Amino acid sequence: MTAPIPLIAGNWKMNGLAAALGEARAVAAGLGSAAARVALCPPATLLERMSSALSGTAVLTGGQDCHAEASGAFTGDVSAEMLADAGAALVILGHSERRAGHGETDAIVAAKVRAALRGGLEPIICVGETLEERKAGWALAVVTGQVRGSLPAELAGKDFAVAYEPVWAIGSGLTPSLAEIEEMHTAIRAALLELFGDEGAARPILYGGSVKPANAAEILKVKDVGGALVGGASLKAADFLGIVGAL
Numbered sequence: 001m002t003a004p005i006p007l008i009a010g011n012w013k014m015n016g017l018a019a020a021l022g023e024a025r026a027v028a029a030g031l032g033s034a035a036a037r038v039a040l041c042p043p044a045t046l047l048e049r050m051s052s053a054l055s056g057t058a059v060l061t062g063g064q065d066c067h068a069e070a071s072g073a074f075t076g077d078v079s080a081e082m083l084a085d086a087g088a089a090l091v092i093l094g095h096s097e098r099r100a101g102h103g104e105t106d107a108i109v110a111a112k113v114r115a116a117l118r119g120g121l122e123p124i125i126c127v128g129e130t131l132e133e134r135k136a137g138w139a140l141a142v143v144t145g146q147v148r149g150s151l152p153a154e155l156a157g158k159d160f161a162v163a164y165e166p167v168w169a170i171g172s173g174l175t176p177s178l179a180e181i182e183e184m185h186t187a188i189r190a191a192l193l194e195l196f197g198d199e200g201a202a203r204p205i206l207y208g209g210s211v212k213p214a215n216a217a218e219i220l221k222v223k224d225v226g227g228a229l230v231g232g233a234s235l236k237a238a239d240f241l242g243i244v245g246a247l
């Protein structure tokens with residue numbers, strides 16, 4: 001069975017003006033022979049410039065969201081085709097900040113995943129429980145439910161990654177215990193095998209939520225953790241490279 005190729009992706013969220021492109025260049029320059037695929041997902045306004053700045057390097061670029069349609073009267077939205085046109089290879093979908101702040105349901109995320117595939121992008125599909133759900137003992141059921149609801153059958157035979165990001169760990173400095181991460185990643189792996197058969201073993205399951213150079217090595221060693229989705233610590237090349245180097 002093919003082991004997943006690890007992926008370390010940086011999610012810049014709504015951060016970064018033109019001056020920040022220097023950080024992206026510094027990531028590419030400092031990469032060396034990384035053991036992982038490495039990607040940066042800047043705001044849409046920087047995507048084309050970052051893709052140009054990184055062209056010919058090993059660093060991929062990605063979007064942070066896309067609309068389900070390819071084009072049309074959707075003011076303010078960006079389609080998968082547009083992200084690809086701006087140089088993106090990947091797109092983050094179903095991030096908890098989109099699920100909570102923009103009412104994205106599993107069905108909406110699944111429609112966006114189909115759009116990403118149509119546009120030739122590799123989706124990174126995010127799932128994760130809230131603190132209330134974890135305290136109530138529902139974390140495994142919530143997250144595996146999100147996996148089943150957000151990953152359409154069309155993903156069969158396609159490259160994609162799942163990112164487990166407990167909502168309470170994002171930007172908080174808190175992380176689950178290594179045992180809790182392993183328990184969740186094992187459950188997500190089982191769901192992927194159930195949905196996609198053997199192929200489900202070859203897709204990386206990233207961990208996200210307060211990953212930093214100081215905790216990356218121990219998290220990335222956990223069974224079935226196939227990389228990381230990094231927010232705050234991806235904004236500075238030195239921190240991000242410290243995480244990539246921990247693999």
Ligand code: PGA
Pocket residue numbers: 011165169170171172173208209210211229230231232233
């Ligand atoms: P964080 O964000 O690394 O700043 O916690 C992770 C994410 O939201 O993807």
